[in-house]
Amino acid sequence: MANGHIALRVPVRAPASAVWDAVTDWEAQGEWMPATRVRVVGGDGHGHGIGARIEAFTGFGRIGVLDTMVVTEWRPPTWCAVEHTGRVIRGTGDFRVDEVPDGAVFTWSEDLDLPAGMLGALGWKLISPFVRLAVRHSLTRLAHSVVGRSG
Numbered sequence: 001m002a003n004g005h006i007a008l009r010v011p012v013r014a015p016a017s018a019v020w021d022a023v024t025d026w027e028a029q030g031e032w033m034p035a036t037r038v039r040v041v042g043g044d045g046h047g048h049g050i051g052a053r054i055e056a057f058t059g060f061g062r063i064g065v066l067d068t069m070v071v072t073e074w075r076p077p078t079w080c081a082v083e084h085t086g087r088v089i090r091g092t093g094d095f096r097v098d099e100v101p102d103g104a105v106f107t108w109s110e111d112l113d114l115p116a117g118m119l120g121a122l123g124w125k126l127i128s129p130f131v132r133l134a135v136r137h138s139l140t141r142l143a144h145s146v147v148g149r150s151g
Helices: 016-023 027-032 117-150
Strands: 002-012 036-041 052-058 063-075 079-085 090-100 105-112
Touching: 002 090, 002 117, 016 090, 016 105, 016 117, 027 036, 063 090, 105 117
Parallel strands: none
Antiparallel strands: 002 105, 036 052, 052 063, 063 079, 079 090, 090 105
16 A cells, blocks of 8 residues: 655644643544544543544535544653544544744644555645645644634
8 A cells, every 4th residue: 555644743832731732622623624523432532542532524514534543642741643444544643742942833644545556646646735735724723723722
């Protein structure tokens, strides 16, 4: 299988703890991730901890993609990793919150298993700029949201 990689960082002028709280509030991710609804379907009911299960639907109405995930690493307040277990989205993802002098830096990273060999790799090459743009937009919204809440 081909691999689709994406990693983006965004500075956030807010305490690292506020960033961690925002990104691990799974069901509120739709506030900064356009056209996305997230729900916790297992674990402690909050999606916190190894083994927690999360579903994210991105789309409009019934048309879209369901991304099912299992938390595989949980190291609050700095790092979380997931395994994407869906039929369409498979692979691993993680995020990291690093404290810096003027706030925090949030890093979002995905390594996706692309189906269809070379055809999948070509498809990723064509759509990855749009995926990066969409994720960058979401992370910018996240940063503004956290700053607005923390002060």
